[in-house]
Amino acid sequence: MPFDPQLAEIRFGCGLSPVVAPPASVAQMMDRLRGPDTIGARFPIETFQTFEARIAAVQIQHKLRRENRGTPEGDAARKASQVMNQEARIAHVGWFGQHLNRWVATDAPLRERLCAFWADHFTATGKAGLMRRATSPYMQTAIRPHLTAPFEQMLRAAVLHPLMIHYLDQERSVGPNSKQAARGGKLTGLNENLAREVMELHTLGVNGPYTQGDVRELAELLTGVAIGPPMRLKFRKDRTEPGPETVLGQSYGGDNPHLRDVHAVLRDLARHPATARHLAQKLAVHFTSDTPDPALVATLEARYLETDGDLGEVTTALLEHPAAWEPTLRNVKPAFHFIGSALRALAVPPAALNGMDEKTMRQRILTPMTQMGHLWQKPDGPDGLPEDDAAWIAPQSIAARLQWAITIPQILLTDIPDPRDFVTAALGDRVPPAVQFAADAAESRADGVGLILASPAFQRS
Numbered sequence: 001m002p003f004d005p006q007l008a009e010i011r012f013g014c015g016l017s018p019v020v021a022p023p024a025s026v027a028q029m030m031d032r033l034r035g036p037d038t039i040g041a042r043f044p045i046e047t048f049q050t051f052e053a054r055i056a057a058v059q060i061q062h063k064l065r066r067e068n069r070g071t072p073e074g075d076a077a078r079k080a081s082q083v084m085n086q087e088a089r090i091a092h093v094g095w096f097g098q099h100l101n102r103w104v105a106t107d108a109p110l111r112e113r114l115c116a117f118w119a120d121h122f123t124a125t126g127k128a129g130l131m132r133r134a135t136s137p138y139m140q141t142a143i144r145p146h147l148t149a150p151f152e153q154m155l156r157a158a159v160l161h162p163l164m165i166h167y168l169d170q171e172r173s174v175g176p177n178s179k180q181a182a183r184g185g186k187l188t189g190l191n192e193n194l195a196r197e198v199m200e201l202h203t204l205g206v207n208g209p210y211t212q213g214d215v216r217e218l219a220e221l222l223t224g225v226a227i228g229p230p231m232r233l234k235f236r237k238d239r240t241e242p243g244p245e246t247v248l249g250q251s252y253g254g255d256n257p258h259l260r261d262v263h264a265v266l267r268d269l270a271r272h273p274a275t276a277r278h279l280a281q282k283l284a285v286h287f288t289s290d291t292p293d294p295a296l297v298a299t300l301e302a303r304y305l306e307t308d309g310d311l312g313e314v315t316t317a318l319l320e321h322p323a324a325w326e327p328t329l330r331n332v333k334p335a336f337h338f339i340g341s342a343l344r345a346l347a348v349p350p351a352a353l354n355g356m357d358e359k360t361m362r363q364r365i366l367t368p369m370t371q372m373g374h375l376w377q378k379p380d381g382p383d384g385l386p387e388d389d390a391a392w393i394a395p396q397s398i399a400a401r402l403q404w405a406i407t408i409p410q411i412l413l414t415d416i417p418d419p420r421d422f423v424t425a426a427l428g429d430r431v432p433p434a435v436q437f438a439a440d441a442a443e444s445r446a447d448g449v450g451l452i453l454a455s456p457a458f459q460r461s
Contacts, residue, residue, distance in 0.1 A: 001325035006428035010329065011461050012287060012319065013109030015341025018417075018425040020107050026319040032108035034148050034312060039106040040140075043098040043350070046091065048163070051137040056230035058084050058130050085130060092133040093361050096376060097353040099136070100365070103340035104348055114147045114315065115139065116336070117286055122158035122202060123384035124167040125377055131166055131231075135377040138163040148312030151279070151304075152270035156263060159198055162231045168193040168382065175223040175241025190241075195219035197382050203269040205278030214247050221245040221265060224257055235259040248272070276304040283318060285387050289330040293323035329430075329460035332389040335374035337461065338401060339365060342409070342453045345426040352412045364408055371400035401459070406450030419448025432457050 005022035008029060009015060016022070023029045061081040068074035103112050119139045126132040142161045146154035158164055165171055173191035174180045181188045195218035199210050220241035228234030240257040250268060253261040269275060280300035284292035296318070303317035304310075318324055333341065343353075356364065366376055373392060374385065386392075410416050423431050423439040431439075435455045442448025452458060 001322045001327070004325055004327070006430070007325060007327065009109065011324070012113060014103040014106065014112055015344045016426060016428050017344045017347060019347045020105070026316070029110050029319060030312070030316055033110050033114070033315070035108070037111065037144070039102045039108065039111070040144065042105070043101040045095045045098050045140045046137045048134065048137040048141040048161070051134055052230050052232065054084065054088055055130055059230055088130050088133040090358050092136065093358045093366070095136040096366065097356065097361060100340055100343055101350050101353055104344045105350065111147060115144050118147065118154060119143045120384035121282070122154070122164070123379050123382050124158070124161065124164040125379060126163060126166060131163070134163050146311070148315065150270070151309035151311055152267045154311070155202060155270050156266050159194070159202065159266060160225060160233050160262070162227050162233055165194070165225060165227050165233070168197060170194040170222065170225055171227045173219065173223050174239045175220055177242055178223060178240055179238040180236070190216070190219055190223065192216060192219040194225070195222055198269065201383055203278065204272060204274040208274045208278065210248060217245040218247050218265065221247065221252055221261060224259070225262060270309050273305060276301045276309070280304060283314070287318060288323060288326070290387065290389055296321050296323040331461050332392045333459055333461050334385055334392055335369045335372035335397070338372070338459065339369060339404070342405065345422070345453070346409055346413060346417070348412050364411065368400055368404040368408070371396065373397045402450065402454040405453035406446060409449050409453070410446040416445045416449055419445060419452060422449055423452050426452055427457055430457060
């Protein structure tokens with residue numbers, strides 16, 4: 001089937017926009033994806049390296065508080081750490097606004113879609129304190145720079161990122177026969193969380209060709225992976241399990257453990273045929289259908305294997321396949337995608353989001369999004385958001401979408417568009433007769449715009 005500019009924006013982008021022209025070709029989509037990240041520079045989000053400075057500052061105050069309990073100095077340190085946590089909480093909400101601004105204004109929307117997809121694939125979030133605000137900086141550092149790189153680069157950046165190590169309790173994993181275990185103390189046992197998720201979620205897939213023995217051996221190989229202050233990757237030889245480990249029949253490590261042993265196993269897992277199949281299926285489901293064309297999946301798998309997992313080449317294969325341009329929209333937009341595409345269709349100006357304080361952002365967008373089924377950057381588990389369409393069309397979720405669509409656009413915009421014009425801006429040439437009738441017959445602009453955004457035609461991509 002031929003390339004369709006409007007379908008490109010709806011299925012592979014952030015939705016149609018009345019002010020940003022859709023792409024002219026697959027080549028243009030890929031050129032923009034591979035080009036400079038201008039929208040990221042325009043709407044910046046803190047990198048994790050900058051976020052580390054926040055962590056270091058809080059750690060200093062915690063140390064002062066411990067050393068000066070019951071004194072004015074200790075009380076001042078406690079108050080200072082509370083202020084820093086509040087500042088990080090406010091910044092976290094601001095980064096959410098920047099994510100939305102990027103979706104609204106970008107002329108390279110495939111970048112935003114892929115960034116969201118791969119960040120969900122490598123789900124990681126903090127559990128307490130300042131680390132609860134670390135996901136956007138993690139995405140900015142570990143995911144966004146690698147969207148067209150070999151998969152092994154993103155795998156290494158995400159799996160060995162301090163947030164992932166923290167999220168999956170890897171910093172508590174110690175080789176049972178290591179020097180650390182011999183010394184005793186609290187940290188003496190093996191934790192298999194990271195090893196299991198690397199195989200089950202990140203690479204080979206839940207039905208991949210590995211055993212519990214492979215998981216344990218990988219966990220033992222990973223025992224040196226830890227976090228050093230303030231929040232950086234550190235390889236701890238004293239925690240590593242002695243001797244080589246065998247993963248999928250290949251031996252890694254030995255008498256002189258090193259981080260390069262971990263790099264080697266991640267490289268081999270990234271290039272494994274089962275990883276190619278797992279990622280091909282997941283990409284096809286995410287962008288086309290819960291039951292994707294088997295020929296599309298096979299093409300993505302083959303391109304992955306031919307290029308040693310070059311994600312730019314795999315994305316090109318996705319966009320070049322005829323099944324990618326099948327005109328029927330089958331996937332239900334997840335909650336963030338729905339809100340982002342709605343704001344893009346409305347061409348909401350950056351000031352409308354940047355001008356919101358934390359309370360207002362929560363009331364107008366974050367809380368409604370939670371009611372739609374997506375609690376921002378607080379996943380139920382390391383498998384991230386559901387891909388199954390049924391997860392997003394529960395009655396309460398649909399009701400929340402309708403309520404938001406009718407009430408919020410008129411708050412965000414001083415001049416809400418005429419629904420008779422907006423219906424084309426939002427849906428392009430894909431306006432069903434019932435939606436056209438609702439746009440023409442709406443009693444108010446707010447009602448008309450809300451009905452268009454809540455329509456099944458807008459809810460799918």
